[in-house]
Amino acid sequence: MKIIRNLEFQGKQTAVCIGKFDGIHKGHRLLIEQAKKENKPIVMISFSVDEAKVLYTPYEKEKLAEYLGIDCLLEIPLTKEFCSQTPEEFAKKLLCDTCDAASVIVGSDFRFGAGRSGDTNTLQQLGEKLGFSVTVLSKLELGGEVVSSTRIRSLIGTGKMELANELLGTPYFLTGVVQKGNQLGRTMETPTANIYPDAYKVLPPYGVYAVIVDVEGKRYKGICNLGVKPTIPGENEVGFEVWLFDFSGDLYDKELTAYFVSFLREERKFASLTQLKEQITRDTVLAKQILSQKESEWHPESFLH
Template sequence: MRVIHGTTEFELEEKSAVSIGKFDGIHLGHQKLLHHILEQKEQGMKAVVFTFDPPPSVFFGRTEEKELMTRAEKRFAFEKMGVDVLIEFPLTVQSASISPEEFITDILAKKLHAGYIAAGPDVSFGDKGAGNYVLLQALARELGYEVQIIDKVYFYGKEISSTYVRKELAKGHMETVTELLGAPYGISGTVTHGNRFGRTIGMPTANILPAASKLLPPNGVYYSEVLLRGEVHKGITNIGYKPTVSDERQLGVETYIYDFHKDIYEEEIVVRLLAFQREEKKFEGKEALQEQMARDIEDGRMFHLKKM
């Protein structure tokens, strides 16, 4: 996949099928949109995803929200889906003031040679976000592209959106988050050395430090699975500050992987959260923590057995 980042000077050589959006989380609604541009690859078009960097809500100071997916996670997901070109369009005072008409004619038609555009009914672009699907449709014949407005996807009567995913994540409702995303919520990172407490009691954990921009669910213990070297391993994960064994306030994600004994320090893994087990808490001492960890691990084994 070709990634165009940090520049407004680009031009594709072939006709493209384009989808515009923030794509935070790449939930089922996003996936429906992306499915349509990926279908156009069979017609010889390049599948192009157009995003803004930073997102408009961040650029205009309306929010400093953390992301459901980091930039690296999005890139990996888009490439895995089959996207040919990802554009992370730099949002500046100048680029944000482009008129909606200029955005369509100069960027979509001229630079991307768009032959097909898939958009949701709430798509917006151009100065003050004034561009919408009506304008896309109005200029379609003149500029030689087809526009398809993709209906929203609903879950039990409620529209799936990044906001919906965020609210469920904040509650620790990981099963619902999985339904909305079409896959468990993932946290990627490099396995690093922790305080080795788990190793001293025969319960070694793989520790990662999530990106500062990554949105996390409430601190606590989760049933999980780990993607490593193309394989999936069952596990149980703690998100938190290790209040019993450390006074440091560094948020970490540590996972005990069942029946796993390999050295994976400095390797990239993805921890996927399946269900919430219990809240994070401080124990009276390390012995009490060890006993709870043993119970957690046994509960996790039962959870995974039931899912088989």
């Protein structure tokens, strides 16, 4: 997959999906599936997200887009110059000159051009004039509400991982490179891998979660603690610490992707490391039960490869 962060790209008869694509959830995926029906190279045009927090970092978004079969991810910075374009300038410069779009697929709430002056009707008129087809898809609803990045951010922020994962289509995940910690887990026979999430990534509430982890092409079950490890003196940085049940070896400096399956409990401070170890044992039993119960629901295509 090509990743382009400017307009220096030349497509050739492409199928173009346009949106913010934060999370690339099930609603977004309808656009992608429609684009695949065109049997043309798929370009996903994604704009910078103005929210303070995003579901996925740029790198995570790129991994997910590639997994979903995108041929080119065109990430457009929303500069003053770009945002001042008329709808027709937007269509000519971006869709025609840059992408050579044969077809354009958007959601029903799509707006473009200076002051969001263009809508789907405008786009269809420009498509007729400039020579590309336009497909407008209705918003996807699940559970009586529209599937949206805002809704998913709220669900994750309150720890409702099962519903968030259903709306996303791929379980919410965190990717990072394992860093060396205090190695305290080794002394409790639960060696952990430590990752420090980006500050602008939406995170679930601090606590313990049942997780599925991909590392070096293999998949493991485990538990993680997300938070500041209040029982450990001197720890105050927000971190992700995961223990893989059936893994032995060194994970330092390796990339790890963890899928949050279920919330187990809130993070809390224990009076001693002995109490912490006893709680980890209970957490492990519960996590294994939950992960075993949910295993029959999983499909290989639900996870990144």
